[in-house]
Amino acid sequence: MKFDTGAEDLPVDASMSTGNQNTGATHVAREDCLHLADPEWEALRRLSTVNGEAAVATMLRTLSPTEQPGVALGFIMKEQRETAARATVSTPSTPRVESLKLHVNSYVGREGEPLLRWLVEVDTAITARRIVDPLSKVAFAMSCLGGRGRSWAYGRRLTDPTCFSTYEVFKEELRQAFEPPQNEFRSRAEFLDLQQGKHDVHAYAQRARYLVSNIV
The missing domain is CATH 1.10.1200 (Non-ribosomal Peptide Synthetase Peptidyl Carrier Protein; Chain A)
Structure with a gap:
């Protein structure tokens, strides 16, 4: 189905405005559907790639001018639903x-x-x-x-x-x-001078850990 924007392929068909059937037609020109907005016309062009050119042309010639925009709107909504569904599937959920x-x-x-x-x-x-x-x-x-x-x-x-x-x-x-005032300074100085001396290893280690906790 060739959706033309000019008049050279098909003269204006009065049956488009009266709703009469013309099952022999296989394409429709833009000037045959001037009552359709540009987004609606573009949607019908995309629909023709899905359902076939002849099927869409026959459908348009069967419907009245007031019914034809509904077909385009229905296809646009179908595209939006499919796009949303693909986005939901393709977007990985963020683990909590x-x-x-x-x-x-x-x-x-x-x-x-x-x-x-x-x-x-x-x-x-x-x-x-x-x-x-x-x-x-x-x-x-x-x-x-x-x-x-x-x-x-x-x-x-x-x-x-x-x-x-x-x-x-x-x-x-x-x-x-x-x-205490200057507590960190005093702890640092005591840690640098700390020696085991007469203390056992456990007491020495405990004191060292305490001084470090006051420094960091």
């Missing part, structure tokens, strides 16, 4: 990544309790749990506090609900409240 709920020991604020090591534990748990919201990070960290640390944090929040605007602010204020 499960978050890990790591346990974090409570920080109670006792003297000599390694705050920096606790912060590393909290940071690791936040990453594993896929917590990205700053205030949610603060809330999770506060839930891991106990004793003096918990009293301090919730006391600050009670007097000023906006005190911990970000997780970084929370960590900095916690360090200022519980970390």
Whole structure:
């Protein structure tokens, strides 16, 4: 079926506007269907490659001008459904990544309790749990506090609900409240000078681990 845009292949057929059948025709020119919009005409041209040129020409000559746009619209919708179905099949589903709920020991604020090591534990748990919201990070960290640390944090929040605007602010204020002045510097210096001496291997190793936790 040749869908022409000129008039040289077929004169205007009055039967197109009256709905009369002309089963001998095998092609239709654009000027025979001026009542169709360009998208509708293009859809019929694509339909002819599926159903055959003669079948589409016969169908058009059988239908009235008011019924012909419905054929084009139906084919357009069919194309859209097929395109959507192909996209659904071809697009691989993204595997769901499960978050890990790591346990974090409570920080109670006792003297000599390694705050920096606790912060590393909290940071690791936040990453594993896929917590990205700053205030949610603060809330999770506060839930891991106990004793003096918990009293301090919730006391600050009670007097000023906006005190911990970000997780970084929370960590900095916690360090200022519980970390001894120059604690990291002193721990680094003691670690560099650390010797086993009269201590057994276990005590020596425990002290070394404690000093390292205050440095990193």
